Amino acid sequence: MTKFQKRFNAKMKEWYDSDKSITNLFTTEYQRMLAYLWAFSEARKSEENISEIKEFGSANRKAIGDSNYDNLLRTRDYCCRCGETYRLENLSICVECDNLFCYRCNRRICGCSGEVVG
Ligand SMILES: [Zn+2]
Numbered sequence: 001m002t003k004f005q006k007r008f009n010a011k012m013k014e015w016y017d018s019d020k021s022i023t024n025l026f027t028t029e030y031q032r033m034l035a036y037l038w039a040f041s042e043a044r045k046s047e048e049n050i051s052e053i054k055e056f057g058s059a060n061r062k063a064i065g066d067s068n069y070d071n072l073l074r075t076r077d078y079c080c081r082c083g084e085t086y087r088l089e090n091l092s093i094c095v096e097c098d099n100l101f102c103y104r105c106n107r108r109i110c111g112c113s114g115e116v117v118g
């Protein structure tokens, strides 16, 4: 199990235990976005508790709010490999080290062995 997966599972458990309290979601918009992208990534499809994972992922996405989420995706950032600037919506993100990858440099696993999502 990856570090992110452990964090995600711990948070998800807190959230369900708290009767889905908004205070037990991830704290920052960025973390909430990662949780959402991770929950809905291809790699999750074979998880046994996929419906719980998706519900928790969606709750994090919802807590950001639509307009904040759009703003977040519109921010520009650099690909960690080629240095090109893109909108965040066109970059993929390593959930462990926050490295960003453009579509040309994209990979499923980051150099830090973290999972790349988005
Ligand atoms: Zn690149």
Ligand SMILES: [Zn+2]
Pocket (backbone or CB within 6 Å): 094, 095, 096, 097, 098, 099, 110, 111, 112, 113, 114
């Ligand atoms: Zn990484």
